[in-house]
Amino acid sequence: MRKIRLGKTDMMVTQLGLGGIPIQRLTEEAAVKVVSRCLDLGINFIDTAHLYTNSEERIGKAVKGRRGDVFLASKSPSLTPSKVGKHLRTSLKRLGVDYIDLYQFHQVADLKALNKVLAPGGPFSVLEEAREAGKIRHIGITTHQIDVAKAAVNTGRFETVMFPFNFVTWEPADELLPLTREHDVGFIAMKPLAGGMLDRVDLAFKYLFQFPDVLLIPGIEKTAEIEEIVQLLEGAAEITPAEQEEIARERKLLGRRFCRRCDYCQPCVQGIKISTVMAFPSFVKRQVPEFYLSGIMAEIMERVRLCSRCGECEMRCPYHLPIRDMIARNLRLYEKEKRKHNM
Numbered sequence: 001m002r003k004i005r006l007g008k009t010d011m012m013v014t015q016l017g018l019g020g021i022p023i024q025r026l027t028e029e030a031a032v033k034v035v036s037r038c039l040d041l042g043i044n045f046i047d048t049a050h051l052y053t054n055s056e057e058r059i060g061k062a063v064k065g066r067r068g069d070v071f072l073a074s075k076s077p078s079l080t081p082s083k084v085g086k087h088l089r090t091s092l093k094r095l096g097v098d099y100i101d102l103y104q105f106h107q108v109a110d111l112k113a114l115n116k117v118l119a120p121g122g123p124f125s126v127l128e129e130a131r132e133a134g135k136i137r138h139i140g141i142t143t144h145q146i147d148v149a150k151a152a153v154n155t156g157r158f159e160t161v162m163f164p165f166n167f168v169t170w171e172p173a174d175e176l177l178p179l180t181r182e183h184d185v186g187f188i189a190m191k192p193l194a195g196g197m198l199d200r201v202d203l204a205f206k207y208l209f210q211f212p213d214v215l216l217i218p219g220i221e222k223t224a225e226i227e228e229i230v231q232l233l234e235g236a237a238e239i240t241p242a243e244q245e246e247i248a249r250e251r252k253l254l255g256r257r258f259c260r261r262c263d264y265c266q267p268c269v270q271g272i273k274i275s276t277v278m279a280f281p282s283f284v285k286r287q288v289p290e291f292y293l294s295g296i297m298a299e300i301m302e303r304v305r306l307c308s309r310c311g312e313c314e315m316r317c318p319y320h321l322p323i324r325d326m327i328a329r330n331l332r333l334y335e336k337e338k339r340k341h342n343m
Contacts, residue, residue: 014044017046018218020047032058075106102140149163164194165211167247169260202232257326261279
């Protein structure tokens, strides 16, 4: 598999990596199998995080005995020096390793938070000490806000930046990628399928393969998924005019206000599964009525009626979506569809 240099880290990583979120939903055996299959296919970069419940432990089991074949990345969401240090120690223990190749500040929400990370004696200094002690080798940052990403790159202190990048979140191609190249900062692309909103896997990755110095980390839940993407990478070709038109249609359909299913809005005090509710229009477009108007899906939509409009979800949303209004609108669509299909 083709390898790329990940900026000033000098790590030669495969252009295709593995995102460690979906394996949380699997049994431990199935999760280890997925990670092992990725390694067997030649993938040598795996990303996880302190927040990803059992992901680190499962990855640790899969890479045992194969540590030299893989670069491991993890993250801490904390802005408190002591907690960042604690999270790092926990990650090392969970992964069962002596060092982590790339440790990142997770989901830095705004410029104020970035300043806290870099403050004298703050969280960044903790990771610098860990790097000097050999506990980590490189320091990166992840964010969903492009102004934060650009500011972080311009500081010259981070070796990598992770940011959403796909053909409906294409701004990084014009605004962020040239900056990372200028500063020799490795670019890691999360959400290549826009959090599951893009159905055309082939088109999504064909678009991203145009950027040969970007590391892609799709979240993988089934071995067949990574096998399909590897095949696409090996057979990558230029995007055709017809495919360009399809991309334009998808961009128009989704617009800018759509849920990336990152679930940072959770937990909801009323138990509403916000990201699923936000995806309801796509279910209407792509699924049969029995799927989205009955059973578990109906239970999920009915629960929207309990929304107290407290606004906590919107305060957590990294994309500043008007969640309360959007789920109320989707509830109205659900009711309309029930009337339409007499269900």
